[in-house]
Amino acid sequence: GLGLTYKKNENFGDWYSEVVVNSEMIEYYDISGCYILRPWTMTIWEVLQTFFDAEIKKMNIKNAYFPLFVTENVLQKEKDHIEGFAPEVAWVTKSGQSELEIPIAIRPTSETVMYPYFSKWIRGHRDLPLKLNQWCNVVRWEFSHPTPFIRSREFLWQEGHTAFATQAEADQEVLEILELYRKIYEEFLAIPVVKGRKSELEKFAGGYYTTSVEAFIPNTGRGIQGATSHCLGQNFAKMFQINFENDKGEKAMVWQNSWAYSTRTIGVMVMVHGDDKGLVLPPKVASVQVIVIPVPFKDANTDAIFSACSSTVQALREAGFRAEADLRDNYSPGWKYSHWEMKGVPLRIEIGPKDLANNQVRVVRRDNGAKSDIPMGNLVEKVKEILSSIQECLFNAAKQKRDACIKVVNTWDEFIAALNDKKMILAPWCDEEEVEKDVKARTKGELGAAKSLCTPFDQPRLPEGTLCFASGKPAKKWTYWGRSY
Numbered sequence: 001g002l003g004l005t006y007k008k009n010e011n012f013g014d015w016y017s018e019v020v021v022n023s024e025m026i027e028y029y030d031i032s033g034c035y036i037l038r039p040w041t042m043t044i045w046e047v048l049q050t051f052f053d054a055e056i057k058k059m060n061i062k063n064a065y066f067p068l069f070v071t072e073n074v075l076q077k078e079k080d081h082i083e084g085f086a087p088e089v090a091w092v093t094k095s096g097q098s099e100l101e102i103p104i105a106i107r108p109t110s111e112t113v114m115y116p117y118f119s120k121w122i123r124g125h126r127d128l129p130l131k132l133n134q135w136c137n138v139v140r141w142e143f144s145h146p147t148p149f150i151r152s153r154e155f156l157w158q159e160g161h162t163a164f165a166t167q168a169e170a171d172q173e174v175l176e177i178l179e180l181y182r183k184i185y186e187e188f189l190a191i192p193v194v195k196g197r198k199s200e201l202e203k204f205a206g207g208y209y210t211t212s213v214e215a216f217i218p219n220t221g222r223g224i225q226g227a228t229s230h231c232l233g234q235n236f237a238k239m240f241q242i243n244f245e246n247d248k249g250e251k252a253m254v255w256q257n258s259w260a261y262s263t264r265t266i267g268v269m270v271m272v273h274g275d276d277k278g279l280v281l282p283p284k285v286a287s288v289q290v291i292v293i294p295v296p297f298k299d300a301n302t303d304a305i306f307s308a309c310s311s312t313v314q315a316l317r318e319a320g321f322r323a324e325a326d327l328r329d330n331y332s333p334g335w336k337y338s339h340w341e342m343k344g345v346p347l348r349i350e351i352g353p354k355d356l357a358n359n360q361v362r363v364v365r366r367d368n369g370a371k372s373d374i375p376m377g378n379l380v381e382k383v384k385e386i387l388s389s390i391q392e393c394l395f396n397a398a399k400q401k402r403d404a405c406i407k408v409v410n411t412w413d414e415f416i417a418a419l420n421d422k423k424m425i426l427a428p429w430c431d432e433e434e435v436e437k438d439v440k441a442r443t444k445g446e447l448g449a450a451k452s453l454c455t456p457f458d459q460p461r462l463p464e465g466t467l468c469f470a471s472g473k474p475a476k477k478w479t480y481w482g483r484s485y
């Protein structure tokens with residue numbers, strides 16, 4: 001039948017897999033961890049890309065394209081940056097029947113691809129800042145449980161790589177980019193996120209510090225890193241000799257950043273907003289924002305109904321909405337309602353003989369099922385209002401749900417109880433790495449260990465004498481903890 005087999009609150013994993021397939025976003029592929037991204041996904045990706053690309057262009061960041069392949073010796077250039085990741089690197093070892101002289105890696109990220117050329121291109125301070133971005137795919141041959149959008153062996157992302165003369169410029173850009181990531185989640189995908197800084201243990205090992213936007217999936221009680229914006233410091237400048245002659249004629253190393261968001265954003269959207277009828281799309285990113293469906297009754301002026309549907313789509317398109325009509329004569333209106341609900345279209349317009357006679361249309365919201373009759377006369381105004389209301393309601397509902405999952409704790413027992421209750425835990429921490437490692441060790445289990453998610457920039461007051469939840473030592477900061485993807 002048309003409906004879903006699995007319910008979101010009963011069988012989340014199977015529900016998710018069924019939704020991404022039945023909504024025609026994903027097709028499973030015969031290589032594990034690889035997925036086909038169908039047009040229903042790509043139009044969403046393109047809306048986000050259009051926004052982000054325009055924003056980085058305003059920052060004078062230029063798009064480039066670097067090769068997919070990187071040689072072994074360049075990849076190994078930075079030991080501690082690569083050590084933990086080495087098992088995930090995919091290698092090309094043959095062409096046709098013949099072995100390659102030296103194996104070639106497929107990029108898992110592009111620092112080592114790009115930075116030898118940053119070194120070549122950056123000579124004097126007039127070559128700075130150098131700010132490049134690329135929209136591409138990367139490959140990470142992970143072995144942990146693959147999940148469409150969330151964890152796949154190949155994914156699409158943008159990776160920004162910038163170089164500055166001063167730390168101040170780098171620090172500022174890290175936060176400018178992080179704000180764009182917050183907008184992608186909160187203003188486009190209607191998903192609340194926490195902006196913060198990763199711990200020394202969780203940060204990108206090759207960098208100086210990592211900032212991130214952290215989302216949360218209430219159904220699984222897991223945090224998920226939404227996007228990252230790293231300051232690399234001068235670490236890679238040292239490794240790749242990226243120096244410049246500063247305005248005092250001295251030789252100085254550049255300060256670098258790198259930042260990315262990926263198609264994982266789309267998976268978080270499915271998980272947060274989806275329901276037991278299928279996908280629920282925030283209007284800002286919906287491939288189709290309004291679907292118009294004719295409801296013919298016997299032979300009651302069917303032509304007039306169909307032409308009313310077409311002119312309604314025309315009017316909505318002229319007003320800038322992504323509107324379609326489903327005029328197929330081999331499916332019933334009821335079938336079409338379920339189909340477009342499964343695909344998550346935010347607003348449905350039904351036009352039948354009665355609506356025609358009253359010169360009105362019936363609109364039905366996907367987020368809460370509310371129905372209302374709208375005069376044809378001010379349809380465009382009403383649709384605009386309703387779509388922005390849906391966008392706002394989706395964000396508010398997701399924020400309320402996420403906030404209900406946040407638990408503030410002060411002791412280890414409270415922490416364990418909250419963890420088992422699938423919470424996103426805010427706890428006072430002494431900021432010692434050994435203590436963080438100890439939390440991971442003490443919470444190991446088949447659901448995975450708890451880890452620090454981020455230290456939110458927005459710090460609640462920390463009363464004098466507050467003790468660390470895990471070590472009992474004097475706490476230095478409030479940090480979010482939880483199980484994660």
Ligand SMILES: O=C1CCCN[C@@H]1CCCn1cnc2ccccc2c1=O
Pocket residue numbers: 081082085086088089108109110111140159160204228230258259260
């Ligand atoms: O996040 C970002 C933002 C975009 C540019 N890259 C940084 C850091 C990537 C960290 N990383 C992540 N997985 C990897 C997998 C294999 C080899 C290397 C790596 C690796 O360096």
